[in-house]
Amino acid sequence: DTGVSQDPRHKITKRGQNVTFRCDPISEHNRLYWYRQTLGQGPEFLTYFQNEAQLEKSRLLSDRFSAERPKGSFSTLEIQRTEQGDSAMYLCASSSTGGRGRDTQYFGPGTRLTVL
Amino acid sequence: DAKTTQPNSMESNEEEPVHLPCNHSTISGTDYIHWYRQLPSQGPEYVIHGLTSNVNNRMASLAIAEDRKSSTLILHRATLRDAAVYYCVGGPYGQNFVFGPGTRLSVLP
Numbered sequence: 361d362t363g364v365s366q367d368p369r370h371k372i373t374k375r376g377q378n379v380t381f382r383c384d385p386i387s388e389h390n391r392l393y394w395y396r397q398t399l400g401q402g403p404e405f406l407t408y409f410q411n412e413a414q415l416e417k418s419r420l421l422s423d424r425f426s427a428e429r430p431k432g433s434f435s436t437l438e439i440q441r442t443e444q445g446d447s448a449m450y451l452c453a454s455s456s457t458g459g460r461g462r463d464t465q466y467f468g469p470g471t472r473l474t475v476l
Numbered sequence: 477d478a479k480t481t482q483p484n485s486m487e488s489n490e491e492e493p494v495h496l497p498c499n500h501s502t503i504s505g506t507d508y509i510h511w512y513r514q515l516p517s518q519g520p521e522y523v524i525h526g527l528t529s530n531v532n533n534r535m536a537s538l539a540i541a542e543d544r545k546s547s548t549l550i551l552h553r554a555t556l557r558d559a560a561v562y563y564c565v566g567g568p569y570g571q572n573f574v575f576g577p578g579t580r581l582s583v584l585p
Contacts, residue, residue, distance in 0.1 A: 364519075393573075395575075400577065401577055402561075402563055402575030402576050402577050402578050403520060403563075403575045404575070405573035405574065405575075408573075451519050451520070453519070453520075464510075464522045464525070465512075465520075465522060466521075466522065467512075467519030467520045467521065468519050469518060469519050470519050
């Protein structure tokens with residue numbers, strides 16, 4: 361168990377550029393979640409997958425945001441035409457629907473995005 | 477999703493017990509209560525969860541009120557490493573998505 365990893369850890373981009381983040385969940389976990397967190401706030405849910413199926417998306421998730429989990433393992437989160445308001449920490453978490461401790465979410469260290 | 481309310485901040489002395497309260501008056505009968513904590517510059521980590529009965533694990537205890545409208549996370553002996561933001565999250569098992577701003581716990585030496 362190597363934990364949830366995210367790449368990159370930091371990303372600085374200019375307004376209008378596209379960015380893509382990657383999340384590698386704990387290997388046996390079938391659920392994967394994306395959250396966004398701004399300073400002083402709790403994590404805000406964006407979307408989640410069970411295996412490769414995207415089961416829920418937040419109403420707050422604009423159409424500039426897209427997430428994929430093509431093989432039910434790693435996931436990518438893409439933000440198109442970034443805006444300064446997209447500056448935040450993007451957190452990924454994974455969980456398992458079976459076994460002991462099922463659906464306990466394990467979080468990665470996050471990707472900090474700064475949009476200039 | 478059940479909305480939760482927590483105090484913005486709390487202070488404790490090292491090696492003393494800490495009781496962190498959470499109100500979740502809109503919780504449904506099948507919603508679990510999860511607690512996570514977030515240390516500075518890290519992602520949140522799971523602490524404990526429960527449905528109706530009080531729960532204990534190596535990190536903490538969770539006391540759930542009989543009417544399930546509130547719960548309390550208990551750290552039996554606070555250490556400096558317990559200084560973090562603690563989140564109480566309510567929702568159906570596996571769908572505990574709504575995090576509030578949490579309680580910032582300071583532990584004084």
